[in-house]
Amino acid sequence: MVKADLTIDTELKGQIARARQAGATLDDTEPRAIRAWYEMVSQRVFIELRNGVIMGFPQTLLQGLEDATPEQLVAVEITSSGYGLHWESLDVDLGVPQLVAGIFGTQKWMSEMGRQGGRVKSDAKAKASRENGKLGGRPKRILI
Structure with a gap:
C-alpha cells in the first residue's frame, strides 16, 4: 500500500511539474x-x-x-x-x-x-x- 501511494505521489508531482511548465510556456508566448x-x-x-x-x-x-x-x-x-x-x-x-x-x-x-x-x-x-x-x-x- 505504501509503495502504491509513493507511485501516485510521484506521478502527481510529475503532472504538476508538466502543467507548470506548460503554463510558463503559454505565459511567454501568448499575448497578455x-x-x-x-x-x-x-x-x-x-x-x-x-x-x-x-x-x-x-x-x-x-x-x-x-x-x-x-x-x-x-x-x-x-x-x-x-x-x-x-x-x-x-x-x-x-x-x-x-x-x-x-x-x-x-x-x-x-x-x-x-x-x-x-x-x-x-x-x-x-x-x-x-x-x-x-x-x-x-x-x-x-x-x-
Missing part, C-alpha cells in the same frame, strides 16, 4: 494585457499588451458589451495573469489571446456577426454583383 480601458469618444475597449502593442475593439463587436453603458464599460479589470478582461457588473469575461486573434465571443456570436456583415448593402457590393452577373451568374450545380 498589462492595461485595459474604455474610451467613450471612439466607443472602443483598448488593451495594451506586454510587448507594447495597443489594440482597440468596438464595443458593439464584443459579446456581452454591445448594450453596456459607458459607466459599466469603464469598470474593466484585467485578470492577475493578464490573460483576461472582466466586467463584474456585466458578468462578462473576454480572453486577451482570443481578442488579439479576432474572436469576439462564442462561435454562435461570431456566426451571427458574419451573417449580419453579409447583409450589408453598398455600392461596391452591388457593382460586384452586376459584374458577376455578366459572367453568367452562379455556376450550375452538377449532381453526381
